[in-house]
Amino acid sequence: MSAPTEGLAFQAFGRATRVRRTVPLRRIVMGLACAVSLSLCLIVSAILIVNARQAVQEETESAFRLAHEAVVRRLPPSHGGRDTMTEAIGLAEEIDGLRHVSARILDPEGQPLQHRAHGQLRSEASAPQWFSALMTPPLVEALVPITHYPNVLGMLRVAADPTDEIAEVWGDFSIILPVLFLAGLAMVGLAFLMTTLLTRRLQSVQAAMAQMQDGRLSVRAPDDRLTEFADLAAGVNALASHLQAEQAENDLLQARLIGSSEAERSRIALDLHDEMGPQLFALRAAVSHAQAMTADLPERPAALDETLDAIAGHALEVQRSARTAINDLRPMLLGEASLAELLAELVTGFRDVASETRVVLDVDPEVEGSSPGELAELSIYRFARESVLNAMRHGRATVVRVSLDTMPDEPGQIVVRVTDNGKGPQSGTGRPTPGFGQIGIEDRARALGATYLPPWRDNRLTHTELRMPRPCKLR
Numbered sequence: 001m002s003a004p005t006e007g008l009a010f011q012a013f014g015r016a017t018r019v020r021r022t023v024p025l026r027r028i029v030m031g032l033a034c035a036v037s038l039s040l041c042l043i044v045s046a047i048l049i050v051n052a053r054q055a056v057q058e059e060t061e062s063a064f065r066l067a068h069e070a071v072v073r074r075l076p077p078s079h080g081g082r083d084t085m086t087e088a089i090g091l092a093e094e095i096d097g098l099r100h101v102s103a104r105i106l107d108p109e110g111q112p113l114q115h116r117a118h119g120q121l122r123s124e125a126s127a128p129q130w131f132s133a134l135m136t137p138p139l140v141e142a143l144v145p146i147t148h149y150p151n152v153l154g155m156l157r158v159a160a161d162p163t164d165e166i167a168e169v170w171g172d173f174s175i176i177l178p179v180l181f182l183a184g185l186a187m188v189g190l191a192f193l194m195t196t197l198l199t200r201r202l203q204s205v206q207a208a209m210a211q212m213q214d215g216r217l218s219v220r221a222p223d224d225r226l227t228e229f230a231d232l233a234a235g236v237n238a239l240a241s242h243l244q245a246e247q248a249e250n251d252l253l254q255a256r257l258i259g260s261s262e263a264e265r266s267r268i269a270l271d272l273h274d275e276m277g278p279q280l281f282a283l284r285a286a287v288s289h290a291q292a293m294t295a296d297l298p299e300r301p302a303a304l305d306e307t308l309d310a311i312a313g314h315a316l317e318v319q320r321s322a323r324t325a326i327n328d329l330r331p332m333l334l335g336e337a338s339l340a341e342l343l344a345e346l347v348t349g350f351r352d353v354a355s356e357t358r359v360v361l362d363v364d365p366e367v368e369g370s371s372p373g374e375l376a377e378l379s380i381y382r383f384a385r386e387s388v389l390n391a392m393r394h395g396r397a398t399v400v401r402v403s404l405d406t407m408p409d410e411p412g413q414i415v416v417r418v419t420d421n422g423k424g425p426q427s428g429t430g431r432p433t434p435g436f437g438q439i440g441i442e443d444r445a446r447a448l449g450a451t452y453l454p455p456w457r458d459n460r461l462t463h464t465e466l467r468m469p470r471p472c473k474l475r
């Protein structure tokens, strides 16, 4: 896939991923953990309350039945001689002292005659009101008359009393409920820890993948002690290694293609030079000979002079065109002169054809006389020529500077920069769509392991740069 198509494909992919709504894993896990913990607390509490309520009801009712039976049996109607009221008071105190039941003496109007013996003690250990309301079963009571025939002295009221049973259940609850709550909290905390751990590990793999996407295929996802993440990292790394190998093979193929295409161009240039050159030279020599011969003729037709002049002019033009074509196929000085001389010849050529633009060459003395290899020189030459042409054609620049330097931090690297004072690329902030010129430069740079920086604006100037390593991959 070529660079622009690849870029468009990535943009389309980016748009597609932006449109799709995604939900973070942490939000789902935390939401689920909270919901599960809360429902667990509620369900367990509800089951405990229902069971405890039933147990309270059963226990208090059975205690009530026993107490009621005892009262009925021990408090028969009196027909004189016995102090039934004293007996009833004693019985009431005795029953009131038992668990789960209460007993009180009421007057004939139903008003209590006696305070409960154990009521105060019991209320001290009682459960909170909301809990008592939740647990209290329906009231069960019975009134047994205290008689001294023919008078009814009062009533002995026996009732089921769940207070102490409820207090006991509350005692269990006040331990179970906080434990349940703490267990829920621990579950949420665990979910938080797990998601933090997982997202951190995923983020480190994602960071490595983002770097790979940027073209740094030598980056590797970090290894992990968790099996699943170690497998994921191994998978990503295997993919990166595979891509790296594929890219290296592509670069090699590209380099071979460029090498063979340059060899082909050189052969055509040589053929043109060797075949056409002498023939054109011979043609021009023959024409000038013919002109010399006709010049001596006393009466010659004017049309003959004009025709011979036209032949000479056309021969010259064909020779010039052939030279330009040969130079375009392979610079004549390549392999004969240094890189600086090659570029100097290029700049001089521009001065001849475009007088309205001043093209200057600036060569660092360190680079002068160096020869990074024929293919690298050719790529630098083609880069400089295309960039100067672009500055003239697209930027309408009046001054173009071609500089040849070395990088201070990488002394072996040759940096060729073309700077112009034109209006710069026109596509807003983004990079303009590359044409054949830039695609050719990029392909060559990749094959040679060089870096191409497409035009960028800085301080009202347009710069474009090629960084050629020394030695480059192909020589």
Ligand SMILES: Nc1ncnc2c1ncn2[C@@H]1O[C@H](COP(=O)(O)OP(=O)(O)OP(=O)(O)O)[C@@H](O)[C@H]1O
Pocket (backbone or CB within 6 Å): 386, 387, 390, 391, 392, 394, 395, 420, 422, 423, 424, 425, 426, 432, 433, 434, 435, 436, 437, 438, 439, 455, 462
């Ligand atoms: N120095 C520059 N100033 C202004 N615009 C530039 C400059 N260099 C490149 N560009 C922009 O980059 C685009 C791509 O340049 P490139 O050389 O790849 O293609 P082209 O010149 O349009 O066509 P080709 O080189 O194939 O004949 C140009 O169309 C132009 O808009």
Ligand SMILES: [Mg+2]
Pocket (backbone or CB within 6 Å): 386, 389, 390, 435, 437, 438
């Ligand atoms: Mg161009």
